[in-house]
Amino acid sequence: MFSLIRTAWDIFLHAFRRRVTIQYPEVKSYIPPRWRGRIILSRDPDGGERCVACYLCAAACPVDCIALQAAEDEYGRRYPAFFRINFSRCIFCGYCEEACPTYAIQLTPDYEMCEYTRQPLVYEKEDLLIDGTGKYHDYNYYKVAGLTIKDKGKGEAGNEAPPVDVRSLMP
Amino acid sequence: MATIYIDNKPYEVKDGNNLLHACLSLGFNVPYFCWHPAMHSVGACRQCAVKQFKDEKDTRGRIVMSCMTPASDGTRISIDDPEVKAFRASIIEWFMTNHPHDCPVCDEGGECHLQDMTQMTGHVYRRFRFKKRTYNNQYLGPFLTHEMNRCIQCYRCVRFYRDYAGGRDFDVFASHNHVYFGRHEDGVLQNEFSGNLVEVCPTGVFDDKTFNKHYTRKWDLQTAPSICVHCGVGCNTIPGERYGRLRRIRNRYNGEVNRYFLCDRGRYGYEFVNSDRRIRRPLLRPTPHDGDSSGGESTVAGEEALRHIADLLYFGAGVIGIGSPRASLEANFALRSLVGPEHFYSGTSDTDSRLVAMIIDILSKGPARSPSLLEVESADAVFVLGEDVTNTAPVLALALRRSARQKPMEAARKQHIPCWDDAATRNAIQDAKGPFYIAAPYSTRLEDLSAHSYHAAPDDLARLGFAVAHELNKALPYVEGLPEQVRSLAGSIAGALKDAQRPLIVSGTGCGSEAVIQAAADIAWALSNGGRRADLCFTAPECNSLGLGLMGGHSLDGAFRAVQEGAADTVIILENDLYRRADEGAVNNFLGRVKHAVIIDHLTTPTSHKAEAALPAAAFAEADGTLVNSEGRAQRFYQVFVPEGGIQESWRWLRDIMITTRRAYAREWENPDAVMAALAEALPVFKQIQDIAPPAGFRIAGMKIPRQHQRYSGRTAMFADITVFEPRPPKDPDSPLSFTMEGYQGRPPSPLIPRFWSPGWNSVQAVNKFQSEVGGPLHGGDPGKRLLEPAEVKEIPFFKAIPGAFVSRKGEWLFIPVYHLFGSEEMSILSPGIAELSPRPYLGLNLEEANNLQVSAGEEIEVNVNGAVYQLPVRHVPGLPAGVAGLPAGLPGVHKATLPAWGSLSKTSGMVEVV
Numbered sequence A: 001m002f003s004l005i006r007t008a009w010d011i012f013l014h015a016f017r018r019r020v021t022i023q024y025p026e027v028k029s030y031i032p033p034r035w036r037g038r039i040i041l042s043r044d045p046d047g048g049e050r051c052v053a054c055y056l057c058a059a060a061c062p063v064d065c066i067a068l069q070a071a072e073d074e075y076g077r078r079y080p081a082f083f084r085i086n087f088s089r090c091i092f093c094g095y096c097e098e099a100c101p102t103y104a105i106q107l108t109p110d111y112e113m114c115e116y117t118r119q120p121l122v123y124e125k126e127d128l129l130i131d132g133t134g135k136y137h138d139y140n141y142y143k144v145a146g147l148t149i150k151d152k153g154k155g156e157a158g159n160e161a162p163p164v165d166v167r168s169l170m171p
Numbered sequence B: 001m002a003t004i005y006i007d008n009k010p011y012e013v014k015d016g017n018n019l020l021h022a023c024l025s026l027g028f029n030v031p032y033f034c035w036h037p038a039m040h041s042v043g044a045c046r047q048c049a050v051k052q053f054k055d056e057k058d059t060r061g062r063i064v065m066s067c068m069t070p071a072s073d074g075t076r077i078s079i080d081d082p083e084v085k086a087f088r089a090s091i092i093e094w095f096m097t098n099h100p101h102d103c104p105v106c107d108e109g110g111e112c113h114l115q116d117m118t119q120m121t122g123h124v125y126r127r128f129r130f131k132k133r134t135y136n137n138q139y140l141g142p143f144l145t146h147e148m149n150r151c152i153q154c155y156r157c158v159r160f161y162r163d164y165a166g167g168r169d170f171d172v173f174a175s176h177n178h179v180y181f182g183r184h185e186d187g188v189l190q191n192e193f194s195g196n197l198v199e200v201c202p203t204g205v206f207d208d209k210t211f212n213k214h215y216t217r218k219w220d221l222q223t224a225p226s227i228c229v230h231c232g233v234g235c236n237t238i239p240g241e242r243y244g245r246l247r248r249i250r251n252r253y254n255g256e257v258n259r260y261f262l263c264d265r266g267r268y269g270y271e272f273v274n275s276d277r278r279i280r281r282p283l284l285r286p287t288p289h290d291g292d293s294s295g296g297e298s299t300v301a302g303e304e305a306l307r308h309i310a311d312l313l314y315f316g317a318g319v320i321g322i323g324s325p326r327a328s329l330e331a332n333f334a335l336r337s338l339v340g341p342e343h344f345y346s347g348t349s350d351t352d353s354r355l356v357a358m359i360i361d362i363l364s365k366g367p368a369r370s371p372s373l374l375e376v377e378s379a380d381a382v383f384v385l386g387e388d389v390t391n392t393a394p395v396l397a398l399a400l401r402r403s404a405r406q407k408p409m410e411a412a413r414k415q416h417i418p419c420w421d422d423a424a425t426r427n428a429i430q431d432a433k434g435p436f437y438i439a440a441p442y443s444t445r446l447e448d449l450s451a452h453s454y455h456a457a458p459d460d461l462a463r464l465g466f467a468v469a470h471e472l473n474k475a476l477p478y479v480e481g482l483p484e485q486v487r488s489l490a491g492s493i494a495g496a497l498k499d500a501q502r503p504l505i506v507s508g509t510g511c512g513s514e515a516v517i518q519a520a521a522d523i524a525w526a527l528s529n530g531g532r533r534a535d536l537c538f539t540a541p542e543c544n545s546l547g548l549g550l551m552g553g554h555s556l557d558g559a560f561r562a563v564q565e566g567a568a569d570t571v572i573i574l575e576n577d578l579y580r581r582a583d584e585g586a587v588n589n590f591l592g593r594v595k596h597a598v599i600i601d602h603l604t605t606p607t608s609h610k611a612e613a614a615l616p617a618a619a620f621a622e623a624d625g626t627l628v629n630s631e632g633r634a635q636r637f638y639q640v641f642v643p644e645g646g647i648q649e650s651w652r653w654l655r656d657i658m659i660t661t662r663r664a665y666a667r668e669w670e671n672p673d674a675v676m677a678a679l680a681e682a683l684p685v686f687k688q689i690q691d692i693a694p695p696a697g698f699r700i701a702g703m704k705i706p707r708q709h710q711r712y713s714g715r716t717a718m719f720a721d722i723t724v725f726e727p728r729p730p731k732d733p734d735s736p737l738s739f740t741m742e743g744y745q746g747r748p749p750s751p752l753i754p755r756f757w758s759p760g761w762n763s764v765q766a767v768n769k770f771q772s773e774v775g776g777p778l779h780g781g782d783p784g785k786r787l788l789e790p791a792e793v794k795e796i797p798f799f800k801a802i803p804g805a806f807v808s809r810k811g812e813w814l815f816i817p818v819y820h821l822f823g824s825e826e827m828s829i830l831s832p833g834i835a836e837l838s839p840r841p842y843l844g845l846n847l848e849e850a851n852n853l854q855v856s857a858g859e860e861i862e863v864n865v866n867g868a869v870y871q872l873p874v875r876h877v878p879g880l881p882a883g884v885a886g887l888p889a890g891l892p893g894v895h896k897a898t899l900p901a902w903g904s905l906s907k908t909s910g911m912v913e914v915v
Ligand code: SF4
Pocket: A050, A051, A052, A053, A054, A055, A056, A057, A058, A068, A096, A099, A100, A101, A102, A103, A104, A105, B104
C-alpha cells in the first residue's frame, strides 16, 4: 500500500522536472559531427573526386550494400564509374569509412532520409558525391601515392625523389 | 626420406629439397620472394630466413636462408625464433622503404604477395623518413601495365622472362639501388608468355592491362575451374566474372598439364565472350526458300525458335548434323544423338579429320605413349618434327624449354649441385644445349634451343623422319635418294634419341601432312621396340579435336555430298564456322543448296549469317562441359556465370529440340552427368569421363562449393538500381558449385577448385596450400582422365610408305600454313589486344626466293590458290624452303582449311618471271 502511494507521489513530482522531449521536427537535437548518418563521397582539397574505386569499403561492408565499378581517366587517375549504396540495407556501422584509404567515404550527421518505399533509398554516385572535403580537410591521396595523374608526374608526390636515370652509373 | 626438426618437432620430408620447399610443403608459413616453385632458389631476397642449429645442444644457432639450405636428415631449424622473426621483419621493412603508397590504386591489391608477406612478418609502421626512389614506366604492349615504383628487386621477372621462357627483349638495367626491370626502350614485349609476369611478379609492377579496363578485386570475381579453349593443349584456367562480363583469365595449377604458366593467347583471348558479335537471343531469318528474300531477321523467344526448328525436322527430307572441335563432348554427343550417328559429321576440314583420326590410331594402337606436359619437361632428348610448337601449342613449347635442360643438368648433378639451386645450376650448364632437334617447314621460336634445325617441305621432313626411324631400326625401309647431309643429320638424331633415357618425339597436325605424323610415329615406335619408353607428343588443332575424333563422324565432304545428292535438305551446325573448314566455294554451294540451316553458336560468323535459325550457345565460361586435349586427357570445365539473354548450353538447346520433337529419352538429360552417362554408354571409349570430377549431387558436409569468395561484396547493391529486392541467386543443377558465397569453405576436391586462396595467402602463391607437395600434384591428384593409352602390341604396325622427295614446280608454289600465336585461332582474335598484335594477311617467302621473284617485303603480289585469288603483301619467312610459300593460318581473309596446296603467284603488274 505504502509503495503504491510512493509511486504515485514520484510520478507527480516528475511533472515539475526539466523536460527532455524536444519538439522534433520543429526543434532539432544536437548531433555530433562524428555521428554515423547518411553516407557521402567527398572531394579532395583540389576539387577532384577522392574516391579511387579501391573497393575496400565494399569489402568491409557487413551487409554488402556498396557496389561500384572502377574506371581510369586518360591520365591514369582512378575513379568510380558508378558508385551505389543501398541505404535500405545500410546499418550505418561506419566500417566503410574506417576502411577507406582516401577519406572519400564519410558518414555525416544527417539521419533524415525516410522514404515510403525502399527503392528511393538506393543512392547513386550523383546522390552521394558532395562538393567539399567533408570532415577531413587536408588529405589528398594522390599527393602521397606514386601513381601519375594529370599535372603530377613521377617523383612529384610527397617525399619522393626524382625518377632514377637508368642509364647513369653514378652512385 | 629425411627427418628434419622444426621448432623441435620432427617431420618427415623428401630427400633432396631445400628447407623452404620442405617447410611450405609441410604447411608452415615461411615468407619468401625470390624463390618460385618453378624457378627455384637464388637466395637473392633474404626473406626466407630461418635459424639453423647444429644439434640439440646448440642454443645460439645461426640465421640461414631456407631456400638455399638443403633439408638433409637431422637438420634442426626454428621458424619462430624471436631473432629470426625480427630479421625477417627488418628485411621486409627495407623492401618497403621505397614502396609507394599505392595499394588502393594498385591492381595487385588484395592478391599481392608483398601485402601477404608484409602481414605475415608483422611489419606495420614505416620508420624510414627519407625520400622514396621513383622510376619512369614503360609501354609494354596491350597486355601488361608497368609500374616500376612498386618493384622490390626480387629478380623473378627476368628469371622467368629470360631464363625460363627464353625471351630476349626484357632485362634488368642500371646498378645498385637503381636497378630497373624492363625493355631497352618502350615497346611490345615479344615473348609469347609475357602475361605470366602478372603472376610471377610478387608486386604490382606488372598487371593485366585488359583486366585493368574493367578492373575488379580478386575477392569480387565469381570464379570456377575452367579449361582454355584456344588450342589443343588444354591448360587449366580460372576465369573471373563480375556484373555479367568475363573479366580475366588466371592460371589454374594442374601438376600434369600447364602447371604454373599460361600463354598469352590463353590468358588474353577471353574477350570474345564479351564481344558484340555474340548471338544473345534466338534468331529466325526468312530464307529464299520461303519466297522471302527481304533478309530481315527477328529475335524470338526460345520456344518459338524450337517450334520452328521442330517443324523443319518433321517436314524436312532428311537432316544432318555438323559437330565442332571447339564444342564440348556433351554438345557434340547431343547433336549426334539428335541426328543419329549415321548423319553426324565432324565439322573439321578433311585434312584435320584425317590427321586427327590418324593420331588417335597411332596413340591407341601403337606402343608409344602421349606424355603429359610434366613428362615432356623431363624428356632428355627431343626431336620436333614438322611443328611450329610455339604457335600451335604454346605451353608445350614452354615445357620443351625444360626438356632441353635435362641433359646439361647432368653436369650440375655431377658437381653435386642440387637441382633447386638455380644460379649454380645455370653456372654449371652455361650455354650447353641438350639433344634437341627441330625439323620444321620454316624457322621457329624454339631454335635457340637446338644445335641443328632443318627446314624443308613437309614431304622432305617426313623423309628425314623415316630416315631416323630406319637408323633406329634397320628393318624399316631405307629412304632412297636422301642428300648426304640429311642422312648424317638423321644418324645423329637417331643416336641422340637412342642414348636418351626419356626420348620424346613431337609432331602434329601443323604441316597438314600424314607422312610427317607417320614418320614421327615410326621413330617413337622404333625407339620403344624392346619395351623402352619413348614418348610421342602430338599437337592437336583445337581444344576438343581429339574428343571429336574419338567420337567419330563423317568428314565434312561427306556432308556436302549428302546435300548434293539430295539425301538431306536440313542441317544443324554446332558451334562451327564452315568457312574456316573448307573452300569458300564449296561452303557457299553447300549452304545454298540446303533448304534449312540451323546454327547453334555463340558468335555470329559468316556461316551463321546464312542460317535460317540461330540459337545462342553458351561460351566456355557460361557452360559446363568436357574437352579432350592433345594428350588424350579429358578435362571438365565449369560454368563461371549465368549469361544474360536467351543463352544456354548447346547440349541443352539440342536436348530441347529433342524434347520438342518428342524424343522421350531426352527428358532424362537434366544435367551434364546424364549426358555423359549416355555418352559413356554409347561410346565406351568415353567411359572414364564420368570419373573426372564429382557428380552434380556431390556435397561436402551437405554443402556446395561456392563460386564466390567469402569476401564477395555488393550483394545487396549490385542490382539495386534495377530492383531493391535482391534477386535470388541462380541455381546450378549442373555441378556441385554454387553461384553464391555460402557453402563449403575448406579445400574442395582438385577438379572443383574455383580459386586459390587460403587465409593469409591472398595471392596466387596460395597454390602451395592446395598441393600435396610444392610443385607436386594437387591434393587428391591432378584433375583429368587420360582416354588414350598405348596398346600392348606384338607386331608394331609401322608405316612403310615413304613419300618421294619434294620437287619444286616451275611457276607453282606449295602453299603451307604459317601459324601465329595471335591470329591463327578463331575466337581469341576478337580480343582487341590480340587483334592488334596479329599480323595482317601476307604471303610468306624466304628472302632468296623473294629476290628471285624480284619482290621486296611489303610489295603486293597476287596469290592464286585453291581457286581463290588474294592480293597479299610479301613478307620474309625465314627458313621456308625454295618452292614453298607460306600463308598465315586462320587469319580472317586467308583460310588454312585446304592447305597445303599448290598455287601460283603473279606480280600485280603481270606474270612473275620464273627463273
Ligand atoms: S574505400 Fe574509399 S576510395 Fe575505396 S572505393 Fe570506397 S570510397 Fe572509394
